[in-house]
Amino acid sequence: MTTxxxxxxxxxxxxxxxxxxxxxxxxxxxxxxxxxxxxxxxEINAWVVVHPDDKVVIRIARSEMGQGTLTGLxxxxxxxxxxxWAKVTTxxxxxxxxxxxxxxxxxxxxxxxxxxxxxxxxxxxxxxTAREMLIQAAAKEWNVPAAECSAAxxxxxxxxxxxxxxxxxxxxxxxxIEPPKDVKLKDAxxxxxxxxxxxxxxTRDKLTGAQIYGIDLKLPGMLTAxxxxxxxxxxxxxxxxxxxxxxxxxxxxxxAIDNRAVAVIANxxxxxxxxxxxxxxxxxxxxxxxxxxxxxxAMLAEGLNATQAFVGNQAGDAKGAIEKAAKxxxxxxxxxxxxxxxxxxxxxxxxxxxxKCEAWGPTQNGEAALAATAEAAGHPVNKCEFHKxxxxxxxGRRGRSDYVRQxxxxxxxxxxxxxxxxxxxxxxxxxxxFHPIMACKLTGGLDASGNIAGLHVRLSGQSILAGLLPQNxxxxxxPVVFQGFNNGGTESAYGYNIDNLLVDHAMRNSHVxxxxxxxxxxxxxxxxxxxxxxxxxxxxxxxxxxxxxxxxKPRHRRVLExxxxxxxWGKAPPGVFQGLAQIMGYGSYVAGVADxxxxxxxxxxxxxxxAATDCGHAVNPAQIERQIAGSFVYGLSAALYGECTVKDGxxxxxxxxxxxxxxxxxxPKVECVIVPSGDFWGGVGEPTIAVAAPAVLNAIYRAxxxxxxTLPVMNHDLRKA
Amino acid sequence: xxxxxxxxxxxxxxxxxxxxxxWVLRDDLGLTGTKYxxxxxxxxxxxxxxxxxxxRSCQVPLNSVGRRKVTxxxxxxxxxxxxxxxxxxxxxxxxxxxxxQSGMIMAAxxxxxxxxxxxxxxxxxxxxxxxxxGTYQQVRAAIHDAAxx
Numbered sequence: 001m002t003t004x005x006x007x008x009x010x011x012x013x014x015x016x017x018x019x020x021x022x023x024x025x026x027x028x029x030x031x032x033x034x035x036x037x038x039x040x041x042x043e044i045n046a047w048v049v050v051h052p053d054d055k056v057v058i059r060i061a062r063s064e065m066g067q068g069t070l071t072g073l074x075x076x077x078x079x080x081x082x083x084x085w086a087k088v089t090t091x092x093x094x095x096x097x098x099x100x101x102x103x104x105x106x107x108x109x110x111x112x113x114x115x116x117x118x119x120x121x122x123x124x125x126x127x128x129t130a131r132e133m134l135i136q137a138a139a140k141e142w143n144v145p146a147a148e149c150s151a152a153x154x155x156x157x158x159x160x161x162x163x164x165x166x167x168x169x170x171x172x173x174x175x176x177i178e179p180p181k182d183v184k185l186k187d188a189x190x191x192x193x194x195x196x197x198x199x200x201x202x203t204r205d206k207l208t209g210a211q212i213y214g215i216d217l218k219l220p221g222m223l224t225a226x227x228x229x230x231x232x233x234x235x236x237x238x239x240x241x242x243x244x245x246x247x248x249x250x251x252x253x254x255x256a257i258d259n260r261a262v263a264v265i266a267n268x269x270x271x272x273x274x275x276x277x278x279x280x281x282x283x284x285x286x287x288x289x290x291x292x293x294x295x296x297x298a299m300l301a302e303g304l305n306a307t308q309a310f311v312g313n314q315a316g317d318a319k320g321a322i323e324k325a326a327k328x329x330x331x332x333x334x335x336x337x338x339x340x341x342x343x344x345x346x347x348x349x350x351x352x353x354x355x356k357c358e359a360w361g362p363t364q365n366g367e368a369a370l371a372a373t374a375e376a377a378g379h380p381v382n383k384c385e386f387h388k389x390x391x392x393x394x395x396g397r398r399g400r401s402d403y404v405r406q407x408x409x410x411x412x413x414x415x416x417x418x419x420x421x422x423x424x425x426x427x428x429x430x431x432x433x434f435h436p437i438m439a440c441k442l443t444g445g446l447d448a449s450g451n452i453a454g455l456h457v458r459l460s461g462q463s464i465l466a467g468l469l470p471q472n473x474x475x476x477x478x479p480v481v482f483q484g485f486n487n488g489g490t491e492s493a494y495g496y497n498i499d500n501l502l503v504d505h506a507m508r509n510s511h512v513x514x515x516x517x518x519x520x521x522x523x524x525x526x527x528x529x530x531x532x533x534x535x536x537x538x539x540x541x542x543x544x545x546x547x548x549x550x551x552x553k554p555r556h557r558r559v560l561e562x563x564x565x566x567x568x569w570g571k572a573p574p575g576v577f578q579g580l581a582q583i584m585g586y587g588s589y590v591a592g593v594a595d596x597x598x599x600x601x602x603x604x605x606x607x608x609x610x611a612a613t614d615c616g617h618a619v620n621p622a623q624i625e626r627q628i629a630g631s632f633v634y635g636l637s638a639a640l641y642g643e644c645t646v647k648d649g650x651x652x653x654x655x656x657x658x659x660x661x662x663x664x665x666x667x668p669k670v671e672c673v674i675v676p677s678g679d680f681w682g683g684v685g686e687p688t689i690a691v692a693a694p695a696v697l698n699a700i701y702r703a704x705x706x707x708x709x710t711l712p713v714m715n716h717d718l719r720k721a
Numbered sequence: 722x723x724x725x726x727x728x729x730x731x732x733x734x735x736x737x738x739x740x741x742x743x744w745v746l747r748d749d750l751g752l753t754g755t756k757y758x759x760x761x762x763x764x765x766x767x768x769x770x771x772x773x774x775x776x777r778s779c780q781v782p783l784n785s786v787g788r789r790k791v792t793x794x795x796x797x798x799x800x801x802x803x804x805x806x807x808x809x810x811x812x813x814x815x816x817x818x819x820x821x822q823s824g825m826i827m828a829a830x831x832x833x834x835x836x837x838x839x840x841x842x843x844x845x846x847x848x849x850x851x852x853x854x855g856t857y858q859q860v861r862a863a864i865h866d867a868a869x870x
Contacts, residue, residue, distance in 0.1 A: 066818030066854040199814045206819030207807045209754015209794040213820060216753035224748070249737060268748040269757075270740045343758050343766060343820040343853050392756075392820030393853050425759045622814065626859065630817060633855025656763035656851060665845035667857040 042171035044133055045179060046093070046104040047077055047126030050171035054154045056083045058127075060090050061098070061105035062115040063364050064202060065394035066630075067685040068623035069115035071200045073123055075619060076116070079194040080127030080186060083167060084154040090201055095370035096385040108366035111399045111516060113586035113683025116619055120681055121185075128183035130174075137174035138165050188617055188678050197622030202390070214362040214389040215347045219418040222349070223252055225410045226272040226422055229261040229431050232285040232649035234511045236260050239282045245275040254279065255413045263410050269422050288511030288649040296510045296646060297334070300439040303460030303506030304332065310507065312459075312482030316500035321454025325445025329539045331532055333442070333709040335461075335524035337651075338435035338642040339659060340517060344392020345428040348407035351418040352377055357384045359408055362391035364398040372401035376408035395634070396516035397432055400468070429659055430651040433515020434644055436462035438481075440528040445500075450540030452551065454500035457485065457528065463507050464521075467514045481505045483521040484529065484583045484690065490680070492522065492585050495556035496533075496548075512646060518634055519689035522585035527639075527711065530581035530694035534701065544580060544698065545569055555614065556582055560591040562673045563612035567593035576607060579698025581691040588615040588682030589675075592632075592691035594668075596699040602718035606636065606668040606696060611688055613672065616680035628688045629670040635692025637661040640713045660714070725786050727752065728796030738784035742776075743767040745783050746793060754794040754823045758851065765850030768824035768831075769793050775831035775847075794823040797830065806830050809867035817854035824850050829864050838868045 040052040049057040058077045064070035074090050098105050106122060131151055138156040139146035148159050154167045167174075188195060205211035230236060240262050242254035250271030255263050262281055266272035303309075322328060348361035350373070357377035363369040366388050374381040391398055407421040423431075438461030445453040463478035483492045485503040494503075517523070537547035545564055549557060560582040572578050575597050582591035595608040611628045618624055641660040645652045653659040693711070701707050704720050724733050725742075727750060734749045741760075746752045746769070755778060758766030762777040769778045770792040797804045803811065806829060816822045825848070832839055832847045839847075844864055852860070 066816075068817070200816075202819075203811055203814060203816055206816040206822050207794075207803065207810050207826060208798050209752070209823055211819055212753070213756075215757065216747075218751065218753075268736070268744065270737070270744040270748065341853060343756070343764065343818065343851070345757070391818060393818045395853070422757075425757075425761075626814070626817065626856070629858045630855030633857060634853065637853075655761050656759050657761055661851055661853065663851060664848045664857045664860065667861070670858060 042175050044130040044171060044174055045126055047123060048081060048130040050167050052168045054084060054166050054168040055087045058088060058090050059093050061093060061108050063110040063388060063391060065364065065391035067627060068200060068620065070202055072116050072619040072623065074201060075194045075198060076120055076124050077127035079191055080124045081131050082151040085193050092388050094385055094387055095366040099381065110364045111396055113686045117587055117681035117683055124185050125183055128185055129179050132180045132183055133174040133177045134167050134170055136177050137170040141170065194619050197620055211390060213344050213392045214360060215344055215422060217349050217360050217420060222418040222420055223265050223267060224269045224272050224420050224422060225263045225265040226269060226276050226424060227261050227263040227406055227427060228276055228281065230283055231430065232288045233513050234288045235283050235285040237262055238284045241280040245279045248275045251275045253413060255410060257406055257409050265410065265414065265419060273424060285649050291511060291649050292647050293645045296437060299508045300460045303508045304439055304441040304458055306506040309458065309504035310477035311504045313485050313487045313494060313501060313503040318454040318456045318500040318502035321500035322443055322445035322456060325453040326448045327446040327539060329536060330443045331535055331709060333528045334439040335527065335711050337437045337512060337644040338638055339429055339432045339644055340395040340397035341659060341661065342393030342395060342397055345425055346403040346423040347421060348404045349418060349420040350407040350411035352408060352411040353415050355383060357408060359404060360387040360389060361404060362389050362398055364394045369401050369404045372404040373408050376405045395518040396520065399516055400433055426654045429654050433513050435517040435520065436464055436514040438524045442528060442532040444536050446540050450542060452498050452536060455498050457503040459505040460508055462509050462514045464514045464516060466507060466509050478507065481521055484525040484585055491587055495553055495582060495584055496551045497553060498551065511649065519686045522583055522690035523638065526581060526583040526690035527694045527697065531697050534698045555589050556584060559589040559612045559614045559675050562675045563591040563593050563610050566671060566673050567610035569593065577699050577703035579695045579702060581694035581698065583690045585687040585690055586683030588613055588687045590687045590691055592695040594695040594699045596696060596703055598700065598703040598718050604718055609668050609670045611670065611672050612675055613688060614675040614677050615682035615684050617678055618674050621674055624674055624684050625672045627684045628672045631688035632670050632692045633662050635689035636696065639693035639696060639711060643712050723783055725791060727791045728793060736783055740783050741779050742781040742783055742786060743778040746778065752793050752795050756820055756823055765828060766821050766824040768827040770827060770831055773834060775828050794827055806833065806867040809863040813859050813863040813866060815856055815859040815863050817856055821850055821852045825860055833868060839864065
């Protein structure tokens with residue numbers, strides 16, 4: 001996306017002129033002054049800008065972090081706009097502009113695989129409305145009824161006379177036309193741009209080093225800061241000896257932030273980092289300092305048998321049915337804390353003056369970042385602005401604006417000087433909002449014929465809402481914990497028909513800050529349910545597929561059947577073993593089949609993955625396939641290696657040498673089946689992650705006889721039992 | 722003052738001679754295509770060529786470079802003309818977030834110099850760069866495409 005660079009260049013220019021003038025410009029009030037500054041460039045409506053040469057700029061409110069939403073949303077707008085796809089570029093409106101224009105672009109938040117499914121309707125309407133305005137402008141010019149005109153490929157044609165004109169020629173007139181109230185949207189079967197596996201719009205600059213991420217930002221006169229936050233969440237900064245480092249090369253200032261962190265501001269990152277490493281700091285760890293992993297594990301173990309728990313899904317009398325069952329099976333699973341480990345460490349650049357504040361950085365939630373900027377700046381929000389940069393990964397981490405707040409507070413220490421805050425990888429590894437830790441006891445009863453008579457799923461562990469958004473708890477309960485276990489609904493419904501079912505959650509929170517994570521609670525819930533389903537099938541003496549097929553709801557079954565058919569269930573070559581899993585998450589139905597082998601020495605090899613997805617409308621099948629392949633890398637990295645442990649309150653893993661992730665040599669061949677349905681809008685970026693681990697774990701069991709119930713896999717000896 | 726040759730151009734820098742090449746490139750020379758990912762030679766985001774050999778620039782002190790020639794991702798394309806490898810990357814729509822891709826491309830370019838037709842195993846042995854989005858499958862496809870000639 002070249003537009004981003006253009007925005008940044010303009011900002012650099014503004015900042016440099018501002019440095020001379022002693023102030024700086026805020027871009028709102030005048031919507032898109034950049035567009036207006038170029039002759040003839042015309043905003044048709046909030047979503048569509050047309051240039052005289054027919055170039056179309058589509059505005060994208062959601063953040064792009066690799067998931068492809070930017071391209072998918074542009075496809076949806078372009079589809080209704082009937083413009084020439086080859087001439088489409090994109091740009092981000094800013095959160096400040098959104099505020100100034102009565103939130104015309106809606107929600108900026110980008111998480112929960114919602115980018116496309118939650119905004120498809122209004123962005124398509126935006127495209128269709130602009131198209132109608134352009135057609136009406138041409139019709140007016142030709143003095144013919146608009147109904148006799150049509151548009152395709154940015155060309156408007158009058159049926160009767162055969163006259164044609166282009167979007168660029170009528171854009172100025174179109175902008176003056178009253179937008180039509182009701183526009184008819186196309187049926188998906190008539191799509192020509194949407195629904196196609198088009199290439200991403202934002203690739204080229206990523207191949208040449210030209211793409212500017214937040215960490216690459218450079219403003220005139222800019223300094224760089226790096227920070228060390230309390231190693232124990234909830235702890236405070238006791239003291240530091242700035243005099244010891246203040247004279248080191250390039251160091252400008254050493255500052256305390258929020259009584260819990262200390263930052264060094266210097267000319268360059270390496271100078272700031274070197275000085276921070278040499279800075280003597282004393283911390284008060286607070287009560288969290290007494291907590292280690294074994295304490296948290298004991299707390300979760302207690303919750304597995306606690307009397308009180310929040311009920312997430314209930315049918316019949318699970319406990320009674322299990323009591324009376326012919327056979328009772330019980331197993332305890334657990335899932336650790338994990339870091340997102342985005343490739344681009346947290347960073348943000350801020351420029352503060354006595355009456356204004358402007359910040360730049362990678363965020364999944366531009367509006368929250370703007371709010372954090374204003375709050376930290378101590379200025380009214382309309383005197384602040386936040387500029388989104390492309391994200392070097394998000395995975396839920398960048399929905400939180402802690403690093404934005406830090407950057408603004410640091411910049412406030414040197415008014416008028418732009419300061420870029422860069423976290424070291426070590427800071428990033430030890431200060432994310434961690435994937436919540438969870439234990440689970442599953443108790444199942446089988447009747448004499450091997451059918452499930454009753455099932456109790458007891459979750460015990462941490463709540464994200466309690467940690468981040470306590471106001472969103474429902475009478476103390478965190479409904480998000482039950483992802484994949486919900487009783488119906490369109491988001492994350494439980495897939496099995498079980499007459500006597502109880503899913504409940506004993507909330508057990510530690511001082512470690514939990515947070516949203518790619519796939520988040522579906523990840524452990526799918527492991528618990530899908531691995532235990534294999535345990536039940538085995539106890540019933542049945543094939544895992546047949547056992548599930550009898551009790552799966554139709555849409556869940558259909559996607560699982562699509563996966564096993566492509567995978568060739570039961571037809572693995574000698575020495576290769578298969579495992580399967582399914583779940584509904586983020587509005588989509590997904591299933592996966594893994595083919596693995598385990599050597600005599602216990603070396604795991606994942607040969608092939610087949611994944612099926614029913615996400616309703618498939619806006620860009622090629623990008624969906626990439627998200628699915630990427631989901632296995634993310635999900636398998638978590639399953640094989642992902643574990644953050646706690647010692648004396650602090651996270652022990654500090655870099656990729658202690659927090660390993662999957663690399664190329666472990667990458668299996670991933671094949672995708674997109675199950676066509678097209679009658680709903682489901683998410684894509686996250687749901688498949690959940691099936692990665694259980695499919696592989698179930699295959700490992702069949703290969704080795706070892707049932708891994710405690711993640712990650714690296715802690716287990718896989719040599720045959 | 723230390724002089725280094727990057728992408729065919731000689732730069733004089735006042736950076737401390739012990740500064741890792743990564744940060745000299747990024748902060749002093751303004752070549753931000755080379756990325757910081759870990760600082761401990763694990764992720765490969767900072768991969769550059771030194772006399773044609775792939776190096777993790779976070780582990781290369783400025784004063785160790787000497788007269789050797791450094792090539793960064795910015796030094797691959799000639800104007801608007803991408804290299805065959807970059808073109809294969811474009812054709813295969815490889816990047817997702819893209820942050821690791823400079824390092825991936827530099828590692829792949831060095832591989833193809835010594836091994837023009839790499840097997841999957843040879844790719845695996847060299848391409849140890851970390852991608853969190855999970856582009857490995859497309860990276861592999863692009864390398865094979867570029868090797869086709």
